[in-house]
Amino acid sequence: MGRTVEVKLGARSYPVHIACGLLDRVGELLVEIAPCRRAVIITDDNVRALYAARLASSLAQAQIDSLVISVPPGESSKSLETLAHLYDEFARLHVRRDELVLALGGGVIGDLAGFAAATWLRGVRFVQVPTTVLSQVDSSVGGKVGINHPSGKNLIGSFYQPLLVVIDPDTLRTLPSAEVWSGLAEVIKYGFIADRSLYERVATDIRALAAEPGSSLWEEILARCCEIKATIVQSDERDLGLRHILNFGHTLGHALEAATGYNRLRHGEAVARGMVAALWLSHWLRAFPEEELEASLQVLEQFPRPELDDLVAREIVPHVAHDKKGTSAGQKWVLLDRIGSATVIQDPPAELVVQAAEKMLR
Numbered sequence: 358m359g360r361t362v363e364v365k366l367g368a369r370s371y372p373v374h375i376a377c378g379l380l381d382r383v384g385e386l387l388v389e390i391a392p393c394r395r396a397v398i399i400t401d402d403n404v405r406a407l408y409a410a411r412l413a414s415s416l417a418q419a420q421i422d423s424l425v426i427s428v429p430p431g432e433s434s435k436s437l438e439t440l441a442h443l444y445d446e447f448a449r450l451h452v453r454r455d456e457l458v459l460a461l462g463g464g465v466i467g468d469l470a471g472f473a474a475a476t477w478l479r480g481v482r483f484v485q486v487p488t489t490v491l492s493q494v495d496s497s498v499g500g501k502v503g504i505n506h507p508s509g510k511n512l513i514g515s516f517y518q519p520l521l522v523v524i525d526p527d528t529l530r531t532l533p534s535a536e537v538w539s540g541l542a543e544v545i546k547y548g549f550i551a552d553r554s555l556y557e558r559v560a561t562d563i564r565a566l567a568a569e570p571g572s573s574l575w576e577e578i579l580a581r582c583c584e585i586k587a588t589i590v591q592s593d594e595r596d597l598g599l600r601h602i603l604n605f606g607h608t609l610g611h612a613l614e615a616a617t618g619y620n621r622l623r624h625g626e627a628v629a630r631g632m633v634a635a636l637w638l639s640h641w642l643r644a645f646p647e648e649e650l651e652a653s654l655q656v657l658e659q660f661p662r663p664e665l666d667d668l669v670a671r672e673i674v675p676h677v678a679h680d681k682k683g684t685s686a687g688q689k690w691v692l693l694d695r696i697g698s699a700t701v702i703q704d705p706p707a708e709l710v711v712q713a714a715e716k717m718l719r
């Protein structure tokens with residue numbers, strides 16, 4: 358069947374196609390949207406072994422030559438060193454502006470390849486083929502690209518929209534279970550902030566979704582998440598207002614990641630805990646109803662998480678102040694009035710934040 362979500366951004370508009378088996382049809386989709394003779398596939402060593410040959414053969418069927426550049430898997434590849442390596446390869450291969458850069462992989466590859474494409478020759482055409490839950494529902498849509506600086510995550514970057522996003526839910530079948538759960542945290546986040554029925558569907562089936570990535574239920578859910586992200590991005594492409602609600606659960610989630618040196622929890626695991634804190638704050642400050650709080654907490658308790666017993670709430674909270682999303686005026690927090698209805702508040706009382714962080718650690 359398949360679904361298509363349009364991201365409507367005037368001259369920078371693009372379709373997001375979602376369907377099982379689409380990996381074998383990327384070539385034909387490109388011929389319609391971005392005809393070219395040659396494409397550079399950027400991927401990581403895990404994804405290369407699984408999917409690069411299939412992508413290349415789909416391009417070959419459409420008379421598009423391809424080259425593969427693979428980098429080591431993991432967050433450490435979102436670095437200036439790896440970026441410099443990509444530029445060296447682009448120079449060696451004489452990559453031109455009428456050619457294509459294709460990101461095949463998770464959010465690390467999308468962010469890195471997208472930033473390389475945005476900056477090489479002031480912009481080479483760019484296509485996303487995301488292969489993790491997180492990248493299929495979040496990072497591949499919306500045009501944020503970038504790398505890390507030794508002093509912080511995602512500090513170097515740009516807004517650069519792709520020409521096309523191709524999502525094949527079948528690729529999730531090879532994803533390690535912990536990565537599936539991590540992505541499910543972002544999925545349920547969309548339900549919390551914008552769509553009560555999405556929340557209910559995911560909450561009811563969360564174990565089945567985690568156990569069977571790529572099933573037909575997934576196609577529908579991925580499409581709904583992309584639709585929500587597209588709507589938010591359309592009204593705030595450059596993250597000056599509404600886009601902030603995507604940060605639900607991320608304020609203390611990021612602080613938890615920072616306090617643990619970014620190596621104890623996956624991003625989604627930290628966000629799941631951050632949402633626990635945000636739900637309590639919503640209850641205390643926005644009269645978020647008790648029965649919704651209890652039901653939501655029960656869902657979030659099903660997410661896997663490492664031991665956090667040695668952590669102290671008061672030591673985590675100061676990391677909030679260093680969050681990149683903060684301004685000199687303070688921190689914005691995303692809270693809920695009801696499931697499906699988010700609101701942004703400025704600097705909740707410090708003591709309540711500590712209490713929420715305690716709930717998050719338990």
Ligand SMILES: NC(=O)c1ccc[n+]([C@@H]2O[C@H](COP(=O)([O-])OP(=O)(O)OC[C@H]3O[C@@H](n4cnc5c(N)ncnc54)[C@H](O)[C@@H]3O)[C@@H](O)[C@H]2O)c1
Nearest residue numbers: 403430431463464465466488489491492496501528531532
């Ligand atoms: N640009 C944005 O708007 C945005 C939004 C959210 C997150 N991000 C970024 O995304 C990154 C995290 O992305 P991620 O969670 O996708 O991590 P990732 O790209 O590191 O992928 C996770 C792991 O899964 C492996 N993998 C990927 N696809 C696979 C598949 N189909 N089968 C088997 N293994 C597979 C990868 O090799 C890697 O080891 C972070 O750097 C974060 O900052 C960006």
Ligand SMILES: [Zn+2]
Nearest residue numbers: 543607624628
């Ligand atoms: Zn996130």
